[in-house]
Amino acid sequence: MPIVLIDQDSDSEATVVQLSFGDRLxxxxxxxxxxxxxxxxxxxxxxxxxxxxxxxxxxxTRLDNGRKVEDPDLLERIRLTIINNLLKYHPESSERLAMGEAFGVKAPENKLDVDIATRIRVKEDGPKRSLLSIETADRPGLLVEIIKIIADINIDVESAEIDTEGLVAKDKFHVSYRGAALNSSLSQVLVNCLRYYLRRPETDIDSY
Structure with missing residues (x-):
């Protein structure tokens, strides 16, 4: 299965991008x-x-300041750039990636049911931040829209791990509100907003 992982946590100085699938020079x-x-x-x-x-x-790192990438638009462009190159050099991956429908030579035969694929969970990760986990069917622009929704309700994203596994996006965000972990009410607001964006009000939600 093709996997593209963008990791903002493991290295303090750089954004780590991991590709698991091809090895062609x-x-x-x-x-x-x-x-x-x-x-x-x-x-x-x-x-x-x-x-x-x-x-x-x-x-x-960014050429202009030597720092890791924080801009969600640029993170999404990185993800799509790597997936496009994966599709170019490994066209056989096209039917195993959601992006294969838009950019590949062959669209996936079996598409995910968003109702079944989507999971959203918020749990405490210490007194100063919460961990938001989202698993859903992948599509272009998903990361940018998720970040925008979080920002629209004044929740801060401290770090993120962006994981694309075949047809599925598995994203994790460390989030906080005014320097503290999200309380249960705000967690539910966040889950509801994300659920509304994903257009599946019956999505299976686990919120702690």
Whole structure:
């Protein structure tokens, strides 16, 4: 299964992007060039093997300030750039990625039912922040819209982990409100707003 993971937590200086699927040299070189075209510097890259799967990691910073990427629009462009390169060099991944319908040579035969695929959960992660977990059917622009919804209700996003696994987006956000964890009422407001955006009022919700 193709996996693209954007990790904002594990490295304090850089945004870590991990790709698990292909290992063709052309794909790696082209991906690095495409990221630089976005105004990014690939500080370093690593390749590891877990069984039959190659895992490639890029450590990315902004060229203009040398810092990790915080802008959600740019994070989404990074994600789509990497997926586009994956589809280019591994066209066989097209029918295993939600983006294959928009950008690939062959759309997925089995599409996810959003009602079944979507899970939203908020739980405490210490006194000063909460952990928001969202699992739903992937599609272009999803990350930007989620960040916008969170910001619209004045909740702060402290960090994020953006995980695309085949047809599914599995995103985690550390969030807070005025420097504290979300209370139960605000957690429910957040869940309801996200549920409304996902257009599935009957979505299975777990909120703590």
């Amino acid at each position: 052309g794909a790696l070189i082209d991906t690095m060039r495409a990221l630089k075209d976005l105004g990014l510097d690939v500080a370093k890259g690593t390749v590891a093997t877990e069984g039959p799967v190659k895992q490639t990691k890029f450590f990315i």
